[in-house]
Amino acid sequence: MGIAMTARVTVEEVERVAELAHLELKPEETPAMLRDLNAILDYVAQLNELDTKGVTPLAQVSELQEGSAAGELRADRPLPSLDRAAVMQQAPETDGVFFKVPKVIER
């Protein structure tokens, strides 16, 4: 039940979704993005033609393979990870131990 697919995303909805995705659309980008999204959502709405009542979603294709290890968990044992120095070499800003970022809370 619930909402079936409908097209017609509004500018506000695109902006809300962009916020969720930590993306910032420039004003000049928004009309084209809106048009493209609506065209695609229009197109995918054809899935509404199909009756999928009682069909289990297929998220992991491994379950279709014989002898698959899907769902098997490994032992919970800590193992060495990457070398910290090698990782920190790639950091835009670091004190050698932590990644430095702008303040989280505005005062």
Place this chain on the structure above:
Amino acid sequence: MGTDTKTTDTFVEMPKTLAELREGIATGRTKATELAAGYYERIEKKNPRLNAYLCLTKERALEQAARVDALAAKGDPLPPLAGIPVGIKDVLVMKGAPATAGSKILQGYRPPYDATAVAKLEAAGAVLLGKLNCDEFAMGSSTENSAYGPVRNPVDTERVPGGSSGGSAAAVAANLAVATLGSDTGGSIRQPASFCGVVGVLPTYGRVSRYGLIAFASSLDRVGPFASNVRDAATLLGVIAGHDAQDATSSPAPVPDYAAECDKPAAGLRIGVPAEYFAEGLDPEVRAAIEKGIAALKAAGCAVKPVALPHTRYAIPVYYLIATAEASANLARFDGVRYGPRSKDSATLAGMYRHSREEGFGAEVKRRILLGTYALSAGYYDAYYLKAQQVRRLLAEEYLRAFAEVDAIVTPTAPTAAFKLGEKTGDPLAMYLADIYTVTASLAGICGVTVPCGTTKAGLPVGMQVLARHLNEAKAFRVARAVESARIE
């Protein structure tokens, strides 16, 4: 040739086979170091036009080549890919070498580890020449979405090589590598292989470890090889396949000797042909070439029969909901915090995320992240993402029913031959629709091979896609080998 206006500059050159090169290296007639040097010379000549390579890993390559020459000089047994020059798609990591995934958001990033598939190639003696250009984060069907410029098709440099593994396909077609690795999420190995006239393999999901593959859609991504012929592609798959503890979706199934399997005759195999893949939208010249391929399979002793895959037309909407949803999650990590360029002068953390991503991602990537986020967002998850996963099961079950009656299913790999650069970039949906023959296999997790099967009148390559059940790559190789042997014109 044809009367079509095709540029006269052709960069096409097929590499020698693995068998021939191996013989030369083992006997010492060919030095691996000289072979590698020759490849770098050719790259220097052709890459400015083709733009297949983004960076070269000369030091690592020549060190490996020297090691191989030392082994050969001692008369020691050589590993299966000793001295063979191989290129790596830039979504697979090589320790210390730049990895961009075709994006500006990873400019300057040098991964501190090797992808499992890369490590396996090197352990088998391969000489890793460099990183190959691709659509940004593997999102695209033409390599025109690369932030580092498109790749040109060696067959006709005004045309696309296909995507997203355009660099990987073009490199083999122009002999800038003997073989390459690419990745396939919705067709990104098969379609460029078809457009460039080379062999491409879609391994079963889980057959090859995804450790070290920069993720696009985790339930769809596969790593796979390109080569100039079926046997070499099979050999490469044998090297990179196998269980990996670092990839929780990795299959524990044993790895057959694929090269030996593909030498077995195809006679007696049952081949399914789905009418849904031969309907409107299929270029008549592509259809004609594929029909020649099917005739060749009959002549080789295969039983050919129709199979029904009635839900095929729903595959594209399903794919573009699932792939974009998974991508929106996978690309959340690119935020300027730990690696890659960070936007300057952001006053807050949230601002830094937004600006770094805005500056780093291209339009197609942003479009897909937005679509995927929308499909997963509260209030829409059931209608879009869950619905798509339900239809995904219907598509997969349809294939399994067909494979109960046939050993392999053959189709065109793409509805057309290579299109011109710029032809489809104005309409994202039109670009998506070109994936129609490849996405269903992606969603079902099954395996396949694309093999050259003739050309259009203008001389553009056509590819036949041979699909098989999960973990049945051997059957797909046998059928592909039979098509290859028929030398369709």
